[in-house]
Amino acid sequence: MTDDLWPAPTASSAVDATVTVPGSKSVTNRALVLAALASEPGWIRRPLRSRDTLLMASALRSLGVGIEDTVNNATGGTGGGDAWRVIPAGLRGPASVDVGNAGTVMRFLPPVAVLADGPVHFDGDPRSHERPLHGVIDALRALGARIDDEGRGALPLTVHGTGALDGGTVTVDASSSSQFVSALLLSGARYNQGLEVRHVGGPLPSLPHIRMTVEMLRAAGAQVDAPEDGGEADVWRVTPGALLGCDLVVEPDLSNAAPFLAAALVTGGRVTVRDWPRRTTQPGDRLREILTAMGGSCGIGDEGLTMTGGGRILGIEADLHEVGELTPVVAAVAALADSESHLYGIAHLRLHETDRLAALAKELNGLGGDVTETADGLRIRPRPLHGGVFRTYEDHRLATAAAVLGLAVPGVQVEDVATTGKTLPDFPGLWTAMLAGSAAPATA
Incomplete structure (x- = not known):
């Protein structure tokens, strides 16, 4: 028309x-997830406010996370101006998450949802049903999570959170999306045994985005071993521990x-x-x-x-x-x-x-x-x-x-x-x- x-x-x-x-969508949505999983409040300054990031913020709010709009710079952060103050809370269900067609939301949040106390249902735009999600689903199941997707390996699906996940070692074929690796790593420090992610399959696309995830995890206080540090190829390890509430200015x-x-x-x-x-x-x-x-x-x-x-x-x-x-x-x-x-x-x-x-x-x-x-x-x-x-x-x-x-x-x-x-x-x-x-x- x-x-x-x-x-x-x-x-x-x-x-x-x-x-x-x-601001960067990739940084903003990773920052929101890490701040939601932290042990103390944090700030995200100059966040991108777009459909993808507003969907992420809305999803985390539905899980009980406090995300406040503020222009207050009284905490001494360098970003000033437009900001989100993120106040972590015990993740709760039941909840419903609209992912739109945002790869970061549909992939980063199921590993978070296993930590919720109750079921979390995910759905989105028609195209989201066609985008690959099997890597995250299969990995979480291998780690002991219960996920109902009727065998699709895609949306819609329900994650039955139990409040905790043991974690451990898991293999994933992330050749169709590096977000499979990032999704697991972002929540890995909150799993009881931490997480070791091993990529198997074809070449990994978009490696810089995994490096971004690793750097942001480290900035939040997580201990991460990554291949670029001389470690084993296609293997990432996150040690269990508390994440810090950061004060981040989004690039x-x-x-x-x-x-x-x-x-x-x-x-x-x-x-x-x-x-x-x-x-x-x-x-x-x-x-x-x-x-x-x-x-x-x-x-x-x-x-x-x-x-x-x-x-x-x-x-x-x-x-x-x-x-x-x-x-x-x-x-x-x-x-x-x-x-x-x-x-x-x-x-x-x-x-x-x-x-x-x-x-x-x-x-x-x-x-x-x-x-x-x-x-x-x-x-x-x-x-x-x-x-x-x-x-x-x-x-x-x-x-x-x-x-x-x-x-x-x-x-x-x-x-x-x-x-x-x-x-x-x-x-x-x-x-x-x-x-x-x-x-x-x-x-x-």
Whole structure:
């Protein structure tokens, strides 16, 4: 329907803007889980307030956790401003959790729910029923939890919490989602024997997200042994113990910076993303390397990261296995390049909010592109593109990729741009402000 179509703005000149990107969804939702399991209250400052994070907060509240909105900085935290104060409590059931289509909610909370005193029912959007959850379900069952899913290995399901779980050693095939490992580790310190997670199966996607989980656990006082510390490959151990209530300032979501930085390349302009961390576990930090290889140049200064376009977009050969969430925007830039691109190592994207590989091929080709799926990626041969409807399949990253195309291709109409609210509130407003010379997030 036309009412659902957003006309993607076309850039009339090189973009020159400074952008404030809202906080990281991955950090915010991990922080909420860790704060809920802590032994004392904690603060999450500058949290992302989007559909995925509000679903996580609502789910934890339904389990008895106190999450208070506050702008008080009296505790001396450095974040100031917008914050959540999280007050842990005994987890209770019965409860019902709406996961929406948030992978972090559907995967991180069943391991928490086994610690609740009563049943916890999980359900969500129709697409959530199709996303893999078997790794978490099977692992929890192996550790002694009772879960009713009628053999689906997916939602809907009910976790029958007993208030405790012994824990121990468990194997999981996380080749379809690194979130299986993160989900188990986040709750592992609260299990009586702690937890040892052994990945078996194909290569793990999105390893930076597991490293993020490990670092955040350690910041909360947990003792974690991980492969990158010289330990056994694909094995993580969390020692049982109390978690501390932290005072955390959430970093900007670097993956959500992708379309804004891409705008610099596409228009031959310059975009600065404020507060880019000099050290981070976020996969989005790879944008510096990827977009530089595609013809940009970048540098980090006091204000943030600045990406400058060189007036020419180069094709790229890139293994995106660890940073698959960047694929839609990278594919959009590649479709505007002057030579062929091959993006690979991303077969797991077929199991995300939608089948991202099939969707990107179909929608780019619908605008005149020449994109073919490979066994584990996309081959993109640039062609002159034309306007048309770009469908998003309720996938926020497809919508932002379409906006990038629209900068250079007049007449691109984005279906359901509101789906960007999953992780990036008021994306259309931010995008329009960037084209006007500045961009800051709307106030919550």
